[in-house]
Amino acid sequence: YTMNGAVTFEHVTFQYPDTAAAVLHDISFETKPGTTVAIMGATGAGKTSLVGLIPRLYEQNAGVIKIDGTDISTLNTEYLRDSIGYVPQEIILFTGTIRENIAWGKEDATLDEIIEAAKLAQIHDTIIQFPLGYDTILGQKGVNLSGGQKQRLTIARALVRKPCILLLDDSTSALDVRTEASLLQALRNISCTTFLITQKISSTLHADLILLLEDGSLLAQGSHEELIADCALYQRIYES
Numbered sequence: 001y002t003m004n005g006a007v008t009f010e011h012v013t014f015q016y017p018d019t020a021a022a023v024l025h026d027i028s029f030e031t032k033p034g035t036t037v038a039i040m041g042a043t044g045a046g047k048t049s050l051v052g053l054i055p056r057l058y059e060q061n062a063g064v065i066k067i068d069g070t071d072i073s074t075l076n077t078e079y080l081r082d083s084i085g086y087v088p089q090e091i092i093l094f095t096g097t098i099r100e101n102i103a104w105g106k107e108d109a110t111l112d113e114i115i116e117a118a119k120l121a122q123i124h125d126t127i128i129q130f131p132l133g134y135d136t137i138l139g140q141k142g143v144n145l146s147g148g149q150k151q152r153l154t155i156a157r158a159l160v161r162k163p164c165i166l167l168l169d170d171s172t173s174a175l176d177v178r179t180e181a182s183l184l185q186a187l188r189n190i191s192c193t194t195f196l197i198t199q200k201i202s203s204t205l206h207a208d209l210i211l212l213l214e215d216g217s218l219l220a221q222g223s224h225e226e227l228i229a230d231c232a233l234y235q236r237i238y239e240s
């Protein structure tokens with residue numbers, strides 16, 4: 001691990017090149033290394049766009065993003081994307097073994113590294129229950145996984161690259177509360193700064209920082225206790 005994973009946004013504004021209106025307005029926040037950041041907000045609020053700026057999938061129009069104090073626009077994008085794991089909102093699995101699906105993009109991963117990643121992603125116990133274990137074939141010719149199993153497999157795929165920062169775009173929506181809590185704890189144990197886009201209040205309860213987006217603006221930020229005390233929208237989400 002080369003990065004500590006402290007991410008800072010300073011007055012970040014972003015709009016997609018082909019559109020007139022900004023989708024993120026003046027976003028500022030600061031995370032500590034190895035912590036959990038939950039990002040909440042209605043559909044279209046800008047959650048996916050926000051996390052996409054961290055590995056520089058897009059460039060902000062104004063403001064500065066820093067990792068460990070360094071402006072990311074001065075960092076090599078290959079280095080950035082090697083250090084940042086990204087689990088996109090759309091899950092992509094292919095017909096092949098579980099082992100191949102986890103190692104996708106890092107074909108030189110050893111079986112030990114794959115198992116380690118699967119354990120962190122809370123999917124190892126499920127995998128070893130299949131008669132063929134990691135050699136189980138997925139897809140039309142093999143087993144079909146549940147939504148939550150697919151999500152954990154794609155999280156394992158990101159973890160096999162040993163990222164310092166992990167971006168989970170709605171990747172725990174199908175996990176039960178206990179499994180999600182175990183996953184977040186495992187990520188804390190390896191000091192991986194985790195951005196978790198979520199609609200579930202159960203995911204935010206243990207987050208160190210919650211970012212609540214509304215129409216591209218950061219409506220509120222803080223811990224669960226702080227937002228319950230200060231933010232009417234968060235209270236409404238909590239009570240619904």
Ligand code: DGT
Nearest residue numbers: 016018019023041042043044045046047048049050
């Ligand atoms: P979700 O996933 O439905 O919960 O919504 P978010 O919060 O992830 O929203 P996001 O960041 O995907 O979209 C924010 C706004 O940006 C929304 O008005 C749609 C627009 N947008 C998203 N992706 C693109 C893109 O690739 N190109 C353009 N021009 N606009 C985009």
Ligand code: MG
Nearest residue numbers: 047048049089
């Ligand atoms: Mg999204």
